[in-house]
Amino acid sequence: MSKTLDQIKTIFELFSEAVLILDGDFKVIWKNRTASSRLPVSLNSVKAPKNLTGGKIDKVTIPTVHGEESACMAPLRDLFILFIPDPFPKAKTDRTPAPNNPQKDLKNIPSAYIYTSKAMIETINLSTRAASVDTNILITGETGIGKTFLAKLIHTNSPRKDGPFVSINCGAIPPTLLESELFGYEKGAFTGADRTGRVGLLETGVLGTVFLDEIAELSINLQVKLLNAIEEKKITRIGGRKPVELDIRIIAATNKDLTKMVSEGNLREDLFYRLNVISLVIPPLRSRPEDILPLANHFLEKYNLKYNVHKTFNPDVIQAFIQYGWPGNIRELQNAIERMMVMSEKEKITVQDLPPHILAPRAVLTPPPPSNKESNLQNERETLERELILKSLRENKSIRGAARKLGISHATLLRKIDKLNLNGAILASSKGRGGKRE
Numbered sequence: 001m002s003k004t005l006d007q008i009k010t011i012f013e014l015f016s017e018a019v020l021i022l023d024g025d026f027k028v029i030w031k032n033r034t035a036s037s038r039l040p041v042s043l044n045s046v047k048a049p050k051n052l053t054g055g056k057i058d059k060v061t062i063p064t065v066h067g068e069e070s071a072c073m074a075p076l077r078d079l080f081i082l083f084i085p086d087p088f089p090k091a092k093t094d095r096t097p098a099p100n101n102p103q104k105d106l107k108n109i110p111s112a113y114i115y116t117s118k119a120m121i122e123t124i125n126l127s128t129r130a131a132s133v134d135t136n137i138l139i140t141g142e143t144g145i146g147k148t149f150l151a152k153l154i155h156t157n158s159p160r161k162d163g164p165f166v167s168i169n170c171g172a173i174p175p176t177l178l179e180s181e182l183f184g185y186e187k188g189a190f191t192g193a194d195r196t197g198r199v200g201l202l203e204t205g206v207l208g209t210v211f212l213d214e215i216a217e218l219s220i221n222l223q224v225k226l227l228n229a230i231e232e233k234k235i236t237r238i239g240g241r242k243p244v245e246l247d248i249r250i251i252a253a254t255n256k257d258l259t260k261m262v263s264e265g266n267l268r269e270d271l272f273y274r275l276n277v278i279s280l281v282i283p284p285l286r287s288r289p290e291d292i293l294p295l296a297n298h299f300l301e302k303y304n305l306k307y308n309v310h311k312t313f314n315p316d317v318i319q320a321f322i323q324y325g326w327p328g329n330i331r332e333l334q335n336a337i338e339r340m341m342v343m344s345e346k347e348k349i350t351v352q353d354l355p356p357h358i359l360a361p362r363a364v365l366t367p368p369p370p371s372n373k374e375s376n377l378q379n380e381r382e383t384l385e386r387e388l389i390l391k392s393l394r395e396n397k398s399i400r401g402a403a404r405k406l407g408i409s410h411a412t413l414l415r416k417i418d419k420l421n422l423n424g425a426i427l428a429s430s431k432g433r434g435g436k437r438e
């Protein structure tokens, strides 16, 4: 039974509805991810529904933060399964507004922007505040984690939303061309220049947002020019005399540790402070496994639509996804899913369809990149706890075994798993042991 129950749980994790498993006294003993992230935490037990006929599916109502919600209760041996089809009527997508201040959520988030983890909710809350004030922003995060996506979201939620969004990848333009691309030039400014001259990319962003990706690639010479442009709010085209007004907001992005670059003399400190007025950090995917399943489902849906197919994941694929480290982050996950969906001829995608490197277990969870956020003891402790628990879950055959290894009680570990939103890790750790949440 426990093996079957574990398989059932794995399937319930794929549901966008909230699903809870209750014991005979209607105490909640397990919730799927949707239920964990969308229902009030206080829902630890359900009042015995009136007129429960037993033995078949009953319609019941349960209290949530939005008032009474209707749900279905189905018996399963000595347990009950509770389905709440629309647990969060106002937010139908896979994202979760911050529980205490939903009004602070970015208004213009497309349903394709997926996040459920606490760390991302914090980043989005901060982005919301940042969007409305006209200051420069620095977004830090590994490649493929969504820096460009977030920059666009901030723009579309800012007062400059009707202006242009100009995206410039400083690492992709040859260094010799970067200056003229950024600042533009007057006619005849240099040999090979267009006869008519050219407007620079910075200038094309006037009244809008300029996204400077891979900002660490700017030469010292261009750093000085950019700093002047920011301070003066004016630029002069190459070969030109008259400065041009430059009313832009800059969102810079990097996967490098800019503080280190400043201390090593590769980045001007004054430019760093000009860009880093508000610092947003997007944590790597491996440090927030709870976001993997909603993202995977989202991409599955997207490519089912694109290729007009109806593929689904076998639960072991999801387990492998949660265990893998995703160095290329969301971009890598998206590409892997598209590739599997194109290559596999079957409706059901199984681990056999996975590229072999995704199946290779990772030894240690890599810590997230240094954050510019003030470190606070509580955050540090949670990060450390999360890593130790994930490691122990990977190395031990059962949650009970992991708890023993960690020197804490089984109940404490279960509580911590819920608190740190690590239910995804349980899925992963139950792989191959016919796992029980015991």
Ligand SMILES: Nc1ncnc2c1ncn2[C@@H]1O[C@H](COP(=O)(O)OP(=O)(O)O)[C@@H](O)[C@H]1O
Residues within 6 Å of the ligand: 112, 113, 114, 115, 141, 142, 143, 144, 145, 146, 147, 148, 149, 150, 295, 330, 331, 334
């Ligand atoms: N939160 C998210 N939800 C859904 N897709 C995302 C999310 N963040 C990023 N992506 C997708 O992942 C890919 C990489 O994102 P991108 O913004 O280009 O990353 P970066 O700029 O950090 O390299 C893009 O296809 C983007 O649409």
Ligand SMILES: [Mg+2]
Residues within 6 Å of the ligand: 147, 148, 213
């Ligand atoms: Mg990018």
